[in-house]
Amino acid sequence: MPSTHLFPDEPAETRIEILKATYGALCECGYADLTVERIGEHFPKSTSLIYHHYDGKDDLLLDFLSYLLEDFESRREMEDEADADERLAELLDWGLSPPPDEDAAALRDAMAELRAQAAADAEYRRHFDEHDELLIDGIETIVADGVESGVFREVDPRAVAETIHTVLTGAMLQGATTTTFDPAAIRDEIEAYVEGRLLGDEQ
């Protein structure tokens, strides 16, 4: 099972134990081939306990996605007090770099598959509405802080945040679904946009 900072080594709660097993199985076989039985192979207790907690694969995966958002929110609360331009550069580093290891690549691929479920499934769509709103809100806070502190020009923080989020979403999908996409190829252009739009002289 892949080890990760996402989960404690020895989860105390059964829910977290099940979600950790889900993560392991998802990284191993992706969404399409995932079954509760496969998750059970990563779970130290009886598979029937998983059925006791969840109605099936998608019910469990939606809770897994919620857990990822909870984790993301708890990290945000611990955000350091760096300047807005540094925080934005860090975000672009994170979103426009190849995955650091195989598990991260496998999670990215699984996220692309899970997101596609939202095209036909209202429960998944509700999740990704919330997911995108949280991410856009996080970027918007950085941009608004930068405008307020005078590091950035007087831009519309929401519009800039939605644009950067769209770039990161496109980069994620291309990374997961092609062999040819290299996020480094667009990094200079995104920096030129940030520089011209946020850091440039007032027009």
Place this chain on the structure above:
Amino acid sequence: MPSTHLFPDEPAETRIEILKATYGALCECGYADLTVERIGEHFPKSTSLIYHHYDGKDDLLLDFLSYLLEDFESRREMEDEADADERLAELLDWGLSPPPDEDAAALRDAMAELRAQAAADAEYRRHFDEHDELLIDGIETIVADGVESGVFREVDPRAVAETIHTVLTGAMLQGATTTTFDPAAIRDEIEAYVEGRLLGDEQ
């Protein structure tokens, strides 16, 4: 069955008849619920004829995707001789507008599902490598034409093309998988990027 400019009203070839039926079924029920039987309901001849041409749902869908690319390429050859800045504006109009009708929205949603197959399936990944290369090449041609004719600044046409393609891919995915995304929200920012990067004064 949805009518569309993608297919002739009365296809002469069986392949095109099958692909037209696939399009109708895909718009109706999406990828996950699609079966060869459902495609057969949109096909005026016997469903067994579909099995005679294709090994199954995914074999057929990969040929459907190839047909979309062939259609895209044949349109490109007919491209008008407008200036590069107008052609780029037209492309952004197309890629950053809500789908014009329900069939176009359904096709976008199905494309998001089909693309996600590439996260776990090498045949789909090969297709989307080719798909993205064709689209990026199309944008690159516009940018290079603009640089050559002096309408655009001396930029790297490939890097600009990959960036715009990433934005359009992200917009497509968010449109297909959330209820909240409005492509109009990022339009001004993308125009600011194009203006600052391609149309602005030399630095």
